Amino acid sequence: MRRVLAGLVLLVLALHLAANTLGNYGYFRDELYYIACSEHLDWGYVDHPSLSILLLRLSRLLLGDSLFALRLLPAIAGAGLVWLTALLARELGGRERAQALAGLGVLVAPICLSLGDFYSMNAFESLYWMGCALLLLRLLRGGDPRLWLWLGALTGLGLQNKHSLAFFAAALVLGLLLTPQRRLLFTRWCWLGGGLALLLILPNLLWQQAHHKPTLEFLRNAQAQKNYLLSPLEYLSAQLLYQHPLALPLWAGGALGLLFHPRLKQCRCFGIAFVALLAFLVIQRGKPYYLSPIFPLLLAAGAVLGEYHLSRRWFATYGLLLALGGALVLPLALPLLSPATLIRCTAALGMGEVKTERHEAAALPQHLADRCGWPELTVQVARVYRTLSSAEQTQASLYAQNYGEAGALDFFGPQYGLPPALCGHNNYWLWGTHGQSGQVLLAVGGHPDDYLPFYESVAQVAVHTHEYAMPYERDLPIFVCRGPKVPLAQIWPAAKRYI
Secondary structure, three states, X not given: OHHHHHHHHHHHHHHHHHHOOOOOOOOOHHHHHHHHHHOOOOOOEOOEOOHHHHXXXXXXXXXXXXXXXXXXXXXXXXXXXXXXHHHHXXXXXOOHHHHHHHHHHHHHOHHHHHHOOOOOOHHHHHHHHHHHHHHHHHHHOOOOOOHHHHHHHHHHHHHHHOOOHHHHHHHHHHHXXXXXXXXXXXXXXHHHHHHHHHHHHHHHHHXXXXXXXXXXXXXXXXXXXXXXXXOHHHHHHHHHHHOOHHHHHHHHHHHHHHHHOHHHHHHHHHHHHHHHHHHHHHHHOOOHHHHHHHHHHHHHHHHHHHHHHOOHHHHHHHHHHHHHHHHHHHHHHOOOOOHHHHHHHHXXXXXXXXXXXXXXXXXXXXXXXXXXXXXXXXHHHHHHHHHOOHHHHHHEEEEEOOHHHHHHHHHHHHHHOOOOEEEOEOHHHHHOOOOOOOOEEEEEXXXXXXXXXXXXXXXXXXXXXXXXXXXXXXXXXXXXXXXEOOOHHHHHHHHOEOO
């Protein structure tokens, strides 16, 4: 059975690496933005902390900027999550069969496959959550109290990866307070671990304070203007699809077991933490995938209880059904099919993606549509740039409406001699104007009325489109603006857009 688990780990790694060598899709919108962030290392960014950006900078220095290199670390993280979930099952008392089934549950989860397929802090998030869960499990089972120091260090690093770990930590504290295991909180090692976590996240907190708490502003704006408001039923339905419908008995049984099963009595705090997180995210209208990092723990608990209650035959039968079900959705969760083929398949099956944002949907799922059209956009902008006179080119600035467009121009643009892109979206706004004059503004997207208050002349000179891109990236106008009415530095404060 250990060979089965090792095979699952290697299979996840191989699937991710294979998907990114097929060449069906390009760089993801957020990846281009994160690459830009890695050129501006700091203790924080408007929409995320700093650790994943530092790792990206190191990856780029060592491996380069190819898609394969960019997505190697997420692929390793996806494989590592399978292994870590098996360790959780073992810590919960599961033997090798339970460990293999828990790992299989992660492997077939479409959300785990999707988030591990491109570079973002989400690819690493569940590793931090489940690493903390594993250490806490060992403490619950009488482990060395000094494990709190390791737990504190991992919590601090996890917070530097993504702030959402704070919600998981708060839910775990609530779970401990509501169970007899609350005594673990009132030890000096626990407080020392908490202090270590605070020390590790402190640079980001100081950065937030120095920049007027941009992440809080970003979150408020996203909730009010961007995130799609799901009902509680829609939120739960999304979990069913994200984790694979056939995995429902596994994770739901795990959640109930953590709450009520006597075999898992010591671990009741995790069941309470799951309920608390679910309630909080539903009330706060968080995106449904925000809950995903806790599911490996539920899968591990479900596999342990399945091993305990089911005969070998029924256990193996369920595992086989889960594996077959995972194989069926695999081409839809990973970019294995060409855009045209994927669109035909999803239409034939009557499948659609879970809606998480308020914009119009594309023919492709958003995480794939946002990988289309970026090199073509840069080529189109470069053509317009070359139509300017030599004198205008030396004074020209590029302006994009969002960080995807700006990131694409910055990543692909140097080979065409384009200047750095300016943008008011999230951290691009903080990076400012780079001292550019803006005497001539080559603007991507928007409407003439967006630029006429600031320029005497605004002329649309081209249109960029791509059939598979998101709707707001199709039929994208490109303007040349001349005759600034005020200096670019005075315009800049009005360009700020945290969302």
